[in-house]
Amino acid sequence: MRKSIGYAGLILEVDLSEQHLRVRELPDDMCRGYLGGIGFNARIVYDQVPAGTDPLGPDNVLVFGVGAMVGSPFPTASRTEVSAKSPMTGLFGTSNSGMFFGIQLKNAGFDALVIKGQSPTPVYLLIEDGSVNILGAAEIWGQDSWAALDILKNKYPGAEAALIGPAGENRVRFACIENSYYDAWARTGLGAVMGAKKLKAIVVRGRQGLSPHRTDSFIEIAWKARQLIESSPFFQPFKSYGSMNAAMPYGSFKALNAHNFNRGCLPDWKENFARNKVEELTKGHIACQSCIIACAHWVEIREGPYQGLKMKDMEVTPTVSFGSGCGMSLEACVKAAEMGQRYGMDMVSAASVMAMAAEMFTRGTITAEELGYELNFGDDVAMLRLMDDIAHRRGLGDILAEGAKLAGQKIAGGEEYAMHIKGLEMPMIDPRGRFSTWSLGMLTNVRGGDHLRCRNPIENLRYNENKFAYQKERFGFDQKMYEALDMPDHLKKKAIDLEADTTDIAIMSRWAEDLINLFNALGVCIRPPVEHKIGPTILAEAFTAWTGMEMTAEELMCAAERIWNVMKLFNLREGEKTEDSRFPGRFYQEDGGAVKLDEQQITRVLRQYYQARGWEPDSGRPSPEKIKELGLD
Numbered sequence: 114m115r116k117s118i119g120y121a122g123l124i125l126e127v128d129l130s131e132q133h134l135r136v137r138e139l140p141d142d143m144c145r146g147y148l149g150g151i152g153f154n155a156r157i158v159y160d161q162v163p164a165g166t167d168p169l170g171p172d173n174v175l176v177f178g179v180g181a182m183v184g185s186p187f188p189t190a191s192r193t194e195v196s197a198k199s200p201m202t203g204l205f206g207t208s209n210s211g212m213f214f215g216i217q218l219k220n221a222g223f224d225a226l227v228i229k230g231q232s233p234t235p236v237y238l239l240i241e242d243g244s245v246n247i248l249g250a251a252e253i254w255g256q257d258s259w260a261a262l263d264i265l266k267n268k269y270p271g272a273e274a275a276l277i278g279p280a281g282e283n284r285v286r287f288a289c290i291e292n293s294y295y296d297a298w299a300r301t302g303l304g305a306v307m308g309a310k311k312l313k314a315i316v317v318r319g320r321q322g323l324s325p326h327r328t329d330s331f332i333e334i335a336w337k338a339r340q341l342i343e344s345s346p347f348f349q350p351f352k353s354y355g356s357m358n359a360a361m362p363y364g365s366f367k368a369l370n371a372h373n374f375n376r377g378c379l380p381d382w383k384e385n386f387a388r389n390k391v392e393e394l395t396k397g398h399i400a401c402q403s404c405i406i407a408c409a410h411w412v413e414i415r416e417g418p419y420q421g422l423k424m425k426d427m428e429v430t431p432t433v434s435f436g437s438g439c440g441m442s443l444e445a446c447v448k449a450a451e452m453g454q455r456y457g458m459d460m461v462s463a464a465s466v467m468a469m470a471a472e473m474f475t476r477g478t479i480t481a482e483e484l485g486y487e488l489n490f491g492d493d494v495a496m497l498r499l500m501d502d503i504a505h506r507r508g509l510g511d512i513l514a515e516g517a518k519l520a521g522q523k524i525a526g527g528e529e530y531a532m533h534i535k536g537l538e539m540p541m542i543d544p545r546g547r548f549s550t551w552s553l554g555m556l557t558n559v560r561g562g563d564h565l566r567c568r569n570p571i572e573n574l575r576y577n578e579n580k581f582a583y584q585k586e587r588f589g590f591d592q593k594m595y596e597a598l599d600m601p602d603h604l605k606k607k608a609i610d611l612e613a614d615t616t617d618i619a620i621m622s623r624w625a626e627d628l629i630n631l632f633n634a635l636g637v638c639i640r641p642p643v644e645h646k647i648g649p650t651i652l653a654e655a656f657t658a659w660t661g662m663e664m665t666a667e668e669l670m671c672a673a674e675r676i677w678n679v680m681k682l683f684n685l686r687e688g689e690k691t692e693d694s695r696f697p698g699r700f701y702q703e704d705g706g707a708v709k710l711d712e713q714q715i716t717r718v719l720r721q722y723y724q725a726r727g728w729e730p731d732s733g734r735p736s737p738e739k740i741k742e743l744g745l746d
Contacts, residue, residue: 130230180636220319368546537561599648
């Protein structure tokens with residue numbers, strides 16, 4: 114029976130092998146202990162994926178978990194998490210996306226969708242207001258994601274869809290799941306899991322609606338949250354330029370991946386990718402459900418070889434990955450993003466293996482005969498051709514489709530060019546130019562080399578000088594900023610030293626991971642204006658008013674910590690080792706225009722991080738006391 118407030122109240126399970134559907138009620142203790150979104154997914158994947166499962170086999174389980182506050186007017190509450198065992202890492206694979214899929218799934222009656230087994234033939238799911246059908250996908254299998262979407266949206270007006278393109282069908286290990294036309298659950302290869310299950314798409318259309326437990330107080334809290342976000346000094350810059358705000362300061366710090374991390378920034382980066390260049394291509398902004406920031410750009414190419422291309426783009430990560438990592442022009446970056454969306458490929462991983470191949474070509478490790486063409490950094494045509502080869506597993510693209518780690522093992526002499534952590538390709542940040550909470554998070558991240566699960570909510574990009582390398586980063590803000598930070602006083606005093614003007618990286622990393630985990634469980638966006646001003650106090654007020662479940666800020670953060678520990682325990686069960694939390698060798702051997710990393714210093718700060726988490730400092734394993742404290746024993 115569907116609950117009337119906050120949660121839809123049901124979990125839908127689909128067994129594609131048996132063509133069987135099951136609906137079960139969402140237990141209250143699941144809501145209190147794991148909240149929603151990433152929390153539901155972590156518990157379900159841990160419980161239902163057997164140890165040692167082949168990520169592309171029938172025993173892997175793919176879970177869509179809608180954030181607990183999705184469907185509400187709380188600012189930016191639009192996010193849905195998708196999780197499974199990752200084909201890239203063999204560890205916990207998970208990704209987060211916004212727009213409108215989550216609210217449709219919740220309004221159709223479900224807080225989570227669990228997909229098991231493998232269909233013998235291509236199928237898609239149709240979920241409408243509590244009814245579910247498994248339908249043949251012969252008409253759309255083989256189509257790119259945009260063409261398939263055109264067919265599905267014409268057949269089901271007003272519906273949203275999660276679907277794969279050719280990369281997912283071909284089981285490219287870093288294939289993603291597209292979220293309508295322009296968004297995706299991108300990282301860790303979940304599109305390959307969906308392709309292995311022969312599941313082309315999930316179409317959702319819901320009209321049931323949701324209501325808060327206490328309407329008046331919830332509206333008041335949502336309005337207060339809006340005012341907080343708008344008061345952030347990060348609000349207007351993100352409203353104007355979105356995530357591209359980070360590109361220039363990181364470039365000036367020599368902390369921006371360039372040419373497969375051979376250097377910390379391209380010499381002409383500022384000139385070719387400056388704000389005014391972005392403005393030339395941008396014709397408007399796009400917002401997700403309940404968003405007041407609208408950080409996404411609508412881009413139109415008016416001249417040149419890609420004239421007429423129109424799409425949502427100018428997100429910093431793919432722009433830096435293609436533009437700086439591969440040396441491509443700004444317009445070619447937009448074309449690469451279009452191909453990534455149509456083919457359904459994680460653009461960070463795609464750009465990384467393309468840059469890896471370009472470096473191997475320039476150093477003679479692979480040849481034009483093996484590729485079928487020459488491949489140099491900055492050659493837009495060759496780079497896009499390689500991207501097409503990867504999506505269709507053609508030629509050397511078949512090996513690169515395995516991801517940097519496995520491709521490096523398969524190509525003689527290739528491992529030193531594979532820029533990954535735990536099997537997941539690193540994104541735009543070069544830690545040699547700026548070691549911070551953000552860069553440490555790439556080592557501690559449960560999903561591998563990624564930057565979206567740990568970021569200091571008060572990171573100050575005006576400064577980069579640091580007297581306490583590796584251990585601290587510059588605080589750089591005033592007393593008012595310190596007092597306004599929604600963080601328990603005892604922890605704040607440990608994390609921030611006002612007299613020394615520093616932030617402790619290990620302590621802040623633990624806090625930032627749990628805070629972002631909380632956002633991902635509730636379905637709230639992690640853009641800097643939100644992460645800066647929205648904390649557990651107002652989220653506890655909002656969660657209680659929305660669901661009717663009394664939860665304090667401390668209880669919410671405990672749930673977020675529990676979720677992180679469950680994912681870590683999954684990884685340990687699947688073979689993660691302490692030595693896997695390491696940057697590629699290049700970062701310790703070459704300075705990239707900044708400084709070489711000091712491995713002993715990083716090991717030291719990792720130990721401090723483990724201690725801050727209550728884990729064993731040598732192994733990085735959750736201690737028996739921590740497991741018991743979180744109720745996981």
